[in-house]
Amino acid sequence: MKNILVATDFSPEAHHAFEVAVQLAQHTGGQLTLLHVLEDADGAGGAFSTVGGPVSGHSIDQIFTLKLLETTKRRMHALQAEATQLAPGVPVQDVVEVARVGEGILAAIERCEADLVVVGARGHGATEHFFVSSTTERLIRLAPCPVLTVKHPELAFKVQQIVFPSDFAEDATEALAGLRRVLATFPDATLHLLHIAGGASDHVAQQQMQDFAQQHQLAHVVVAEVAANHTSAGIEEYTRRVAADVVIIPTHVRSGLSHFLSTSIAETVATHAFPPVLTYHFAS
Incomplete structure (x- = not known):
């Protein structure tokens, strides 16, 4: 559990997952990859680092998507700063996928060779955020690595x-x-x-x-x-x-x-x- 991928849609539940993932990375001496998936309406696909341009796939040329990417950059950088405060010394990188949410997470797991993926989840009937039950359930069925689902705050994640x-x-x-x-x-x-x-x-x-x-x-x-x-x-x-x-x-x-x-x-x-x-x- 040293190569940890945490998927975030910036919801409260996703932040709970982020906090657990940071603590796990610190506990195991591992590294953390922050992932956000921008919904892909046109099927362009691709992965981006928020420090620059595309990592792979096609460039983003739609103004609306560019604005979303700029907003995502700020949010991802804020999470990186928070991770540094919570667990100094834990390496943190970030990736933005442009894809359908489920497919984007699965692609990132493969690309990052993740040992563990951590996601936030809300119960059935939730419609506000990406990581509602259907996405979590799909990851449980299809992810090639273990999936840790987090629903509530775990400020001191001590497994006893x-x-x-x-x-x-x-x-x-x-x-x-x-x-x-x-x-x-x-x-x-x-x-x-x-x-x-x-x-x-x-x-x-x-x-x-x-x-x-x-x-x-x-x-x-x-x-x-x-x-x-x-x-x-x-x-x-x-x-x-x-x-x-x-x-x-x-x-x-x-x-x-x-x-x-x-x-x-x-x-x-x-x-x-x-x-x-x-x-x-x-x-x-």
């Missing part, structure tokens, strides 16, 4: 409580590599292995969680089970109960496997749960 929900079936082991990367970044955090039961307590599931922790030598582990009609609701309930700092939800690149690892559940939790939610893909 990590929630990892799963059904702990065989494919959960395949998702372990992504979890280990997070645990290596926050080695002293408590890891909550969470199972959502549809009805009565499932003693088999509890034993599976214990075996999972022992088999993979996971430290600082708490096993927990919540009864809920919907998996996403159970995850949200538990994260509130333990004041989770981050929820980790892996999703399989192929559908039809464990219901716990479906992108639809990840998307719902990412846009509804209070703490930041980290999603990533894995393949078996």
Whole structure:
């Protein structure tokens, strides 16, 4: 998590994501790329640095777009200055993509070779900003790197409580590599292995969680089970109960496997749960 891309539309939610991204870059000794996507109505496309002209693609020759770019320059430079104050020494660069928002973010992830993309999100029904649920959900489905979704202020982002929900079936082991990367970044955090039961307590599931922790030598582990009609609701309930700092939800690149690892559940939790939610893909 050293090459961090944070996408911003300058909304409050995007600023929350920016603050978390700056703190993560400082914690990991990484670097930060600020990204803003100007909606492309004509399909021109391209990427620009706010210190000069186009990085690639076609030049912008429309007056309206030029004025938007000038405004964006000022805003991006202000964020760079703020990042310097928050985390002196963290390298920060900025990029402006001219594209559809979703496509622009995905293109920037590839171009910057990002290890992590951080975005702000509002819940369903929001229409004011770019990064409403549909854009976030699309990134969760398509981004080649982990996506961290932030919805609320995190002025002191200290990861002490990590929630990892799963059904702990065989494919959960395949998702372990992504979890280990997070645990290596926050080695002293408590890891909550969470199972959502549809009805009565499932003693088999509890034993599976214990075996999972022992088999993979996971430290600082708490096993927990919540009864809920919907998996996403159970995850949200538990994260509130333990004041989770981050929820980790892996999703399989192929559908039809464990219901716990479906992108639809990840998307719902990412846009509804209070703490930041980290999603990533894995393949078996």
